[in-house]
Amino acid sequence: MFLCLASLLAALELALADRKYGLFTGGFGQSQAVDRLAERALFLVSYAAAMAMLVITVWWIIIRIFRSRESWPPLFFLTTIVGGAYILLLALTFQLHQYFSDTMSFALMANLGGGSLTDALLFASDEIVLAVVGLALGLSAYIYAYRFLSRRFPKSCDDPAWPACGRLAVAAFLLTLILAIAVPMISSDVKNSLNRTLAWGLFTTAANRLTDFDNDGYGWVSDMPDRHPFNSTRYPLAMDVPGNGIDEDGYGGDLELLPLPPQPPLTEIAGKRPHLILIVMESTRYDVIGKRINGKTVAPNLEAIARSGSLISPVLSHVGFTTASLKSLFSGSLQPASGSPSLFRELKASGYEISVFSGQPEGFGDIAETVGMRENADLFLDGEKLKHLRAFSNGAQGSILIDEKHLLDAFAEAYQVPAKWEKPQFLYFNFQSPHFPYYHKDMTLNLVDRPLPRSEISAANKEKLRETYWNAVAYADQRLGELVVKLKRDGVWDDSVVIITSDHGEDLFEDGFLGHGHNINIRQNGIFLVTNRPGVSANGAVGLSDLRAIILSLLKGEKPVIPANPVLMTVGDLDSPTQIGISEGTSDITSLRLDTGEACMVEQNHCAHADHLSGTFRHRVERLIRIWGSARWQNRAERKRD
DSSP, rough: OHHHHHHHHHHHHHHHHHHHHHEEEEEEEESSOOOOOOOOOOHHHHHHHHHHHHHHHHHHHHHHTTTSSSHHHHHHHHHHHHHHHHHHHHHHHTGGTTTTHHHHHHHHEEEEEETOOOHHHHTTHHHHHHHHHHHHHHHHHHHHHHHHHHHHSSSSSSTTTTTHHHHHHHHHOOOOOEEEEEEEHHHHHHHHHHTTTTHHHHHHHHHHHHHHOOOSOOTTTSSSSSTTTTTTOOOOOOOOOOTSOOOSSSSSSSSSOOOOOOOOOOOOOOOSSSEEEEEETOOGGGGTTTOTTTEEEHHHHHHHHHHEEEEEHHHHHHHOOOHHHHHHHSSSSSSSOOOOOOOOOOOTTTTTTEEEEEESOTTTHHHHHHTTTHHHHHHEETTTTTEEEEOOOOOOOOOOOOOHHHHHHHHHTTOOSSGGGGGEEEEEEEEEEEEOOOTTTOOOOOOSSSSOOOOOOOOOOHHHHHHHHHHHHHHHHHHHHHHHHHHHHOOSSSTTEEEESSSOEEEEEETSEEEESSOOOHHEEEEEEEEEESSOOOSSBBBBGGHHHHHHHHHHHHHOOOOOEEEEEESSOOOSSSSEEEEESSSSSSEEEEETTTTEEETTTTTGGGGOOOHHHHHHHHHHHHHHHHHHHEEEEHHHOO
C-alpha cells in the first residue's frame, strides 16, 4: 500500500517537475536535463532512496506515537499526513494556483465577452481536467486507504507482521547520504535535477545543515562543499578580504583589488533637453543586425536606424536575465540598491515627463522599485495593469506578455495632442514578442508560413524553432517601424534621442540549450545598441551598465566617451553566482564555473579545470577572479555608504 502511495506521489511530482523544469525532456531554461540512460538510472535510484527515507521515517515516527493503539489508525494517518502534506508542499513549490484560478478566470473573461461559455471551458480545458482528475484521484485514494487499512492490517504494533521500520529508515538515510555526496562528483545534470525534487531537497538541506560544523552555511552536501569545515571565515563565496593573506573564498588566492569605475552619480540635464525614446526588445540577440531568414531581412527598421545613426554590437548583458539587466540599464550599476541613481530619477529631476509602455510587469523582480520607475512616471502602463489584454492565459508574472499593438495604441491615445511634446518627454517601451514561446495568435507571420507550436518546441525541431524566434523579432521590428512613423509624423524624431537595445540574448539549441541566463556566451549575453544619433562607437567591450552614461551624454549633446573597462558577467547574483565571466575585447570571453571549477576561453570553445591551467589561459582566469572579487568588494562598500 505504501509503495503505491509513494509511487503516486513520485509520479505526480516528476510530471510537474518535467512540465516546469524539463528535467527529462529539456526545454526552455533547462540547461541540465537528465536525458541519457545512465543519468536517468542514477536519478531514479537517488530519487527513490530519498522518497523511501522520507516515507519510512515518517511511518516509524507515527508508529512510535501510536504504539499502544490499534495499528491501522496510524497507517491511515500516515497516508493522510504524508500524502496530503506532500501534495500541499508540491502545490506550494510549483505554485499550482497559477495553473488554475488565474488561467480559468482569464479564459472566462476573454470568451464570455463573446457569449460562449463552451469556448471558455475549452480554452481552459487542460487546467480544468488536470484539477478535476487530481481531485477525483485524491478522494478515491483517501476512501480506499481508509477501508483497506482498517480491515487488513495487524491490530498491534508489536505484531511480527510489522517491518523493522526503524532499521529500514536508518538504511534508507545512509544510502541517500552516500548518494548525496557521490552524485555531484558523478553528474552535475543529475544533481541539478534532483535538487528540483522535494524529498531530495529536504534531505540535502537537512544533511548540509547537520554537517555544517562551523555554521557558515556550507556542509558536505552543499552544491559547493566546504573545504574548511571547521573554519567559519573560509567557505565557498565568502567575501575575500583584500591584502590579509587569506583566501577566504578559495578562488585565486588572496584578493588583490583592481580599480573599477564607480556607479555614476545622479546627473541632471540642463539647457536644451531633447526627448528620450528608449525601446527594449526582449530576448533579442546581437546578430539581429544583418540577419536574413528565407532571404528576408529580419529587422529592416532597426537596420535603417542603424545606417543613419549608430550601431554598437555586441553589447554584453551582465546577467542574462530581464530583471537584473533592466536594473543595470537604468542605473549604470551591476547590482544597484533600491533608491540608487537612475535614468528615471535624474530625468524627472531634470523636468522630463515620463511615460512607461511595457509589455511585461515592471514590478517583477522589483525592477520598478529599484530604479524609481513607478514613482517617477506620469503615465505608467505595464503588463500588470494591462493584464486583461495579455497574449497568454497564464497569470504568473514572468509569463505575462502584452502585444506591442496595445502599447502603441495607448501611446497614440496619450500623445494625440501635439502640445504634449512641448515639454521634454522620456518614453520607455518594452517589446515582449521575442520572448519564449516566440509566437502568439496576434503575431504577423513576416518570415514563416507556420510558426512552431509550443508543444513541438524541441531540439529535434531547432531549425523551425529558430525561424519562429526570428519571426517574433521581425514582428517586434514591424511595431518599431510603426512607432518611428508616428514620431516622424508628429515632428519629434529629430528632436529625440532614440535608443533601441535588448535585455539579453537567447540560445536556440546551438549547444543543446534553449533560453538565457544559464551559461555565459555571446548568444545568451550578446545584445546591441542602435541609436538615431550618429557618431556613437566603441573600441572595446561595452556592457549594459554603460548605456546610462551613453544616454546622458547624448541628451547633453556630447559625444559619448566609452572607457575600455572589462565587462563582468555572472550567472546568478554578484555575491553568489554559479558562473562568472569577463570580456575585455569585442569577442573574447573568459568564464569560470564556481561549482565545478570548469574554466573556458569561450570564443575558442576551449575548456579545462581551473586547477590545471597555464600561460595565457591561466592569466585570463586569474584576472577574471580578481575583477569579480573587486566588483563584489566595491558593491559592498557602495551599499554601506547608502
